Amino acid sequence: MSVPTPATTAPVGAAPHPVPARRIGVLLLNLGTPEGTDYWSMRRYLSEFLSDRRVIEVPRAIWLPLLQGVILTTRPSRSGKAYATIWNKERNESPLKTISRAQGEAVAAALAARYGDRLVVDWAMRYGLPATADAIQRLKDAGCDRILLFPLYPQYCAATTATACDEAFRKLMTMRWQPAVRTVPTYHDDPAYIDALARLVERHLSTLDFEPDLLLASFHGLPQSYLEKGDPYHCYCVKTARLLRERLGWPETRLRHTFQSRFGRAEWVKPYTDETVKALPAQGIKKLAVISPGFAADCVETLEEVDGQIRELFLEHGGEKFAYIPCLNADPDHIALLTGIIERELSGWLPPSAAADAAPSPLDATVG
Numbered sequence: 001m002s003v004p005t006p007a008t009t010a011p012v013g014a015a016p017h018p019v020p021a022r023r024i025g026v027l028l029l030n031l032g033t034p035e036g037t038d039y040w041s042m043r044r045y046l047s048e049f050l051s052d053r054r055v056i057e058v059p060r061a062i063w064l065p066l067l068q069g070v071i072l073t074t075r076p077s078r079s080g081k082a083y084a085t086i087w088n089k090e091r092n093e094s095p096l097k098t099i100s101r102a103q104g105e106a107v108a109a110a111l112a113a114r115y116g117d118r119l120v121v122d123w124a125m126r127y128g129l130p131a132t133a134d135a136i137q138r139l140k141d142a143g144c145d146r147i148l149l150f151p152l153y154p155q156y157c158a159a160t161t162a163t164a165c166d167e168a169f170r171k172l173m174t175m176r177w178q179p180a181v182r183t184v185p186t187y188h189d190d191p192a193y194i195d196a197l198a199r200l201v202e203r204h205l206s207t208l209d210f211e212p213d214l215l216l217a218s219f220h221g222l223p224q225s226y227l228e229k230g231d232p233y234h235c236y237c238v239k240t241a242r243l244l245r246e247r248l249g250w251p252e253t254r255l256r257h258t259f260q261s262r263f264g265r266a267e268w269v270k271p272y273t274d275e276t277v278k279a280l281p282a283q284g285i286k287k288l289a290v291i292s293p294g295f296a297a298d299c300v301e302t303l304e305e306v307d308g309q310i311r312e313l314f315l316e317h318g319g320e321k322f323a324y325i326p327c328l329n330a331d332p333d334h335i336a337l338l339t340g341i342i343e344r345e346l347s348g349w350l351p352p353s354a355a356a357d358a359a360p361s362p363l364d365a366t367v368g
Helices: 039-050 060-084 095-118 132-141 158-172 191-205 224-228 233-248 273-279 300-316 332-345 354-358
Strands: 023-033 119-128 144-151 180-183 214-220 255-260 287-291 321-325
Touching: 023 039, 023 095, 023 132, 023 158, 039 060, 039 119, 060 300, 095 119, 095 332, 119 132, 119 158, 132 144, 132 158, 144 158, 144 332, 158 180, 191 233, 191 287, 191 321, 191 332, 214 233, 214 273, 214 300, 224 233, 233 255, 255 273, 255 300, 273 300, 287 300, 300 321
Parallel strands: 023 119, 023 144, 144 180, 214 255, 214 287, 287 321
Antiparallel strands: none
């Protein structure tokens, strides 16, 4: 996303450099994406992702030789084939990048309508491009002396939210003149988030030619050991599913939660999505809808895994009808949700309302 060129003020006293006009930066952060589906693009991406200590907590002496040997020899090709099935060929990029850009542009437009150029919105990835460090530098160069970091993970997890912030902090550690920083907390139970999910479900189900026997809320998995060490992610996912069911006014039997995308031999939090859908037809559930509330944007885990692999498993084991409900993506309800959270978390930094545009703003003061 392009950022405005900052206006500058005259140097104060003997200051050797002009001081940019003061702005507030908002940085939307998501997981990441490879730059291509070929072997080497996938290898670079997976190497960065799977080298993260937040993601893989196996001792380095054991994990790194395994990663750089067997895993990065075989997995890039398999992952590349999965990405190729969903790749945005027109833009030559993954859907996650396409959607993240659209989210950033929509949030920027919504905030600009209220606050003009006081706010600068950018977006970045924890792994791959656009890089988090580069985005923070762009915001700083645009005059942002305050930055709100917004990891787009409704349910906090150390392997997602925390590592996204870690990457931003690593950049801040290199900066002589650091901006002030805030981070957006978990919003797994935010009423606006639950409402947006519920409206999404209602709209999508109204377009189907069947009524699902069950709605499955499939969240990304987490090793059981991480939960036992104190990660709250599992509890947040369960609460999101419960609140969504209650908001829809459904009985407990009509919405269940599961966890997907596990790998390796270790135990992960249960119930597993794949094992659950294989068993459903034998339980009389022949019509299934699946939503992925833990993802802010559709990606390989939702489009290829859920709408591809999980769909096939259900139908192969006796299911008759299957529907995947897309993520909130750049839906207007989602943009309103994100914008509302940003305004709330910028309390004290922003003028109280758009009416403040008519009066001088403290943000216009020069640094001296």
